[in-house]
Amino acid sequence: MAEPLFNRLALLGIGLIGSSIARVARERGDLARTIVANARTQATLDRVMELGIADECEIDPARAVQGADCVIFCAPVGAYAALAEAIGPHLAPGAIVSDVGSTKQSVIRDIGPHLPEGVHFVPAHPMAGTEFSGPDAGFAGLFKGRWCLLTPVPGTDQDAISRMRTFWERCGAMVSVMDAAHHDRVVAIVSHLPHLIAFTICGTADDLADETRQEVLQFAASGFRDFTRIAASDPTMWRDVFLNNREALLEMLARFTEDAQAMARAVRWGDAAYIEDKVLRGRKIRQALIDINQA
Amino acid sequence: MAEPLFNRLALLGIGLIGSSIARVARERGDLARTIVANARTQATLDRVMELGIADECEIDPARAVQGADCVIFCAPVGAYAALAEAIGPHLAPGAIVSDVGSTKQSVIRDIGPHLPEGVHFVPAHPMAGTEFSGPDAGFAGLFKGRWCLLTPVPGTDQDAISRMRTFWERCGAMVSVMDAAHHDRVVAIVSHLPHLIAFTICGTADDLADETRQEVLQFAASGFRDFTRIAASDPTMWRDVFLNNREALLEMLARFTEDAQAMARAVRWGDAAYIEDKVLRGRKIRQALIDINQA
Numbered sequence: 001m002a003e004p005l006f007n008r009l010a011l012l013g014i015g016l017i018g019s020s021i022a023r024v025a026r027e028r029g030d031l032a033r034t035i036v037a038n039a040r041t042q043a044t045l046d047r048v049m050e051l052g053i054a055d056e057c058e059i060d061p062a063r064a065v066q067g068a069d070c071v072i073f074c075a076p077v078g079a080y081a082a083l084a085e086a087i088g089p090h091l092a093p094g095a096i097v098s099d100v101g102s103t104k105q106s107v108i109r110d111i112g113p114h115l116p117e118g119v120h121f122v123p124a125h126p127m128a129g130t131e132f133s134g135p136d137a138g139f140a141g142l143f144k145g146r147w148c149l150l151t152p153v154p155g156t157d158q159d160a161i162s163r164m165r166t167f168w169e170r171c172g173a174m175v176s177v178m179d180a181a182h183h184d185r186v187v188a189i190v191s192h193l194p195h196l197i198a199f200t201i202c203g204t205a206d207d208l209a210d211e212t213r214q215e216v217l218q219f220a221a222s223g224f225r226d227f228t229r230i231a232a233s234d235p236t237m238w239r240d241v242f243l244n245n246r247e248a249l250l251e252m253l254a255r256f257t258e259d260a261q262a263m264a265r266a267v268r269w270g271d272a273a274y275i276e277d278k279v280l281r282g283r284k285i286r287q288a289l290i291d292i293n294q295a
Numbered sequence: 296m297a298e299p300l301f302n303r304l305a306l307l308g309i310g311l312i313g314s315s316i317a318r319v320a321r322e323r324g325d326l327a328r329t330i331v332a333n334a335r336t337q338a339t340l341d342r343v344m345e346l347g348i349a350d351e352c353e354i355d356p357a358r359a360v361q362g363a364d365c366v367i368f369c370a371p372v373g374a375y376a377a378l379a380e381a382i383g384p385h386l387a388p389g390a391i392v393s394d395v396g397s398t399k400q401s402v403i404r405d406i407g408p409h410l411p412e413g414v415h416f417v418p419a420h421p422m423a424g425t426e427f428s429g430p431d432a433g434f435a436g437l438f439k440g441r442w443c444l445l446t447p448v449p450g451t452d453q454d455a456i457s458r459m460r461t462f463w464e465r466c467g468a469m470v471s472v473m474d475a476a477h478h479d480r481v482v483a484i485v486s487h488l489p490h491l492i493a494f495t496i497c498g499t500a501d502d503l504a505d506e507t508r509q510e511v512l513q514f515a516a517s518g519f520r521d522f523t524r525i526a527a528s529d530p531t532m533w534r535d536v537f538l539n540n541r542e543a544l545l546e547m548l549a550r551f552t553e554d555a556q557a558m559a560r561a562v563r564w565g566d567a568a569y570i571e572d573k574v575l576r577g578r579k580i581r582q583a584l585i586d587i588n589q590a
Contacts, residue, residue, distance in 0.1 A: 127514060127516065127517045131578075131581070146516070147513070147514055147516075182506075182507075185507060186507055186510045186511070186514060187514070187517065189499070189500050189503065189507070189511055189519070190500075190510070190511050190514045190515055190517050190518060190519040191514075191517035191518040191519070192518075193496070194496065194518035194519050194521065194522055195518055196555070196558060196562075197492060197496070197522075197555070198518075198577060199558070199573045199574050199576070199577040200551060200554045200555045200558050200573065201488070201489065201492070201551055201554075202573075202576055202577040202579075202580040202581075203554055203573050203576050203577070204484070204547070204550050204551045204554045205484055205485075205580065206576055206579075206580060207550070207554075208484065211477075212477075212480060212481055212484070215481045215485070216481070216484055216485050217580075217583055217584055217587055217589060218442070218587070218589070219422060219442055219481060219482070219485045219486075220485055220584055220589050221422065221441070221442075221589060222422045222482065222485050222486035223485060223486040223487075223488075223489035223490055223493075223525050224484070224485040224486070224489050225584065225589065226489065226521050226522070226524055226525050227489055227492075227521070227522075228577065228580055228581040228584055229521055229581070230518050230521050231574075231577030231578065231580065231581055232577065232578050232581035232582070233574065233577075233578070234574075235571045235574040235575050235578065236571070238570070238574045239567050239570045239571045239574065242562050242570055243562065243565055243567065243570070246562055246563065249562060250559055250562060250563060252499070253555065253559050254559075255499050255502070256495060256496055256499045257552065257555065257556075259495045259496075259498055259499045259502075260491070260492070260495045260548065260552065261552075263491060263494070263495050264545055264548050264549075267491075267537050267538065267541055267544060267545060268541065268545060270538055272534050272538065275533070275534045275537055275538070276530045276531070276534045278494045278495065278497075278498050279494050279526075279528065279529075279530040279533045279534065280530050281494070281497055281498050281501055282493060282494040282497040282498070282523065282526030282527065282528075283426075283526065283527050283528070283530065284501075285497040285500065285501060285512075285523055285526065286426070286497075286523040286524070286526055286527035287527070288512055289512055289515055289520060289523055292512055292513070294512060294513070294515050294516060294520065
């Protein structure tokens with residue numbers, strides 16, 4: 001076994017992602033010698049001890065990070081600012097602070113100012129998840145073959161970046177480094193907008209008259225079902241994601257809405273060539289995904 | 296084996312759906328004694344003969360339907376009016392005419408007027424498909440466990456309806472009878488709108504700058520991918536579906552757009568409770584689908 005990357009790893013939040021990290025760390029042994037779990041409620045921490053996925057549990061985040069050489073925020077991104085303020089003064093010199101949030105500019109905005117000199121900040125976004133949440137939902141294979149994007153600000157210590165790269169690679173992920181603003185635009189179109197659309201169409205269907213609503217469920221297999229698959233996600237997490245990637249999400253939604261309106265116009269006026277062209281583009285993109293084994 | 300339902304079954308169009316019907320008929324033997332295939336091109340019919348899925352091939356639709364006691368339109372719905380005009384005078388007295396189109400009011404509008412007295416019209420919509428097309432794409436199991444909706448106009452011969460019900464049940468489908476206008480609204484929300492959205496978001500993503508477009512493909516797994524799955528469909532078929540279910544589709548798109556704009560407003564103004572409520576509704580609908588084994 002390789003030397004553990006860290007001596008003491010503190011996980012602030014121990015839901016689906018945090019508990020999956022804890023499980024990988026337990027299973028491999030080369031991520032950290034000691035795993036400290038922090039959560040908002042004692043009930044969650046009691047469950048974590050029962051599951052045996054952490055060495056120590058600590059309900060006070062300031063105490064949880066004491067002596068830790070790696071601290072990872074694993075709570076919904078809306079909770080980051082308050083958490084960062086609470087732990088800032090208690091961070092060990094030279095510690096690496098990271099996170100797992102789906103929005104990265106907001107994370108830099110919310111955590112960055114609270115970190116003392118000499119602490120290294122490497123924001124991260126492991127692109128993995130299921131529709132389940134809580135410490136029971138995690139599993140060690142969650143990150144296997146998935147992307148983890150690192151978005152450090154310019155000037156970040158290269159050694160800290162490279163240790164977080166190794167950390168995620170040991171979790172089974174493929175790692176890529178990119179600018180936070182660029183990250184936020186990419187995830188706005190590949191993830192946040194599809195989720196917003198999925199939540200919305202579920203509401204639209206649910207608002208239909210009673211009889212039709214029954215049949216929406218009955219005949220869902222013809223397309224609607226694929227949208228509900230991604231609509232079964234954690235409400236707090238997604239609320240925070242939308243609110244913390246506001247600009248990019250609204251821009252992508254505006255682009256999509258313009259395109260949908262253009263399609264509506266083509267349908268209304270019978271512009272067959274326009275419709276055919278759009279369907280062909282969808283097919284082409286699907287084929288491109290198949291070609292790169294992402295379908 | 297039960298007595299064959301029909302003596303001579305004519306399939307006008309022999310793509311994914313038509314060739315799947317032909318294959319079931321061949322496999323079971325109790326749908327029809329003789330299967331006649333019609334297509335627009337001789338190349339398709341040559342392929343059908345090679346595949347051995349029809350007893351006779353006939354490029355002239357008027358000749359294909361001669362002596363047939365069951366005629367099923369299996370072409371894109373945009374081709375139905377011209378086909379119906381061509382075959383009308385050649386239909387055998389007492390024959391049943393049906394179809395497999397995804398829009399039903401337009402089919403009644405386009406086929407109905409061309410049918411002579413004494414011919415029974417039972418419009419049908421088997422809700423099954425894949426992203427592939429053509430006579431090679433069909434398979435006998437396509438309709439197994441899927442719904443087939445019949446939308447006969449009031450006054451249609453009950454025996455004709457019940458024979459088409461038996462026909463689709465023997466194909467493995469679950470059959471439901473409903474009003475054509477109601478059908479068009481239900482499929483607009485469960486199928487046509489999701490497809491329109493899927494085609495549109497593929498175009499929106501494809502219009503992004505080159506660098507982002509690459510990453511859309513690379514990171515598609517986080518949501519976008521689920522949308523492309525249904526975007527890989529046949530362009531001619533979908534063009535015709537959109538144009539022939541115009542009113543219901545535009546109404547559902549308008550409702551969805553209002554809801555998406557309300558969500559955009561909540562994101563812009565930070566209305567956390569509104570967003571959470573919508574995400575919860577998505578989750579509830581997903582759960583309802585799981586509960587009725589449609590997920």
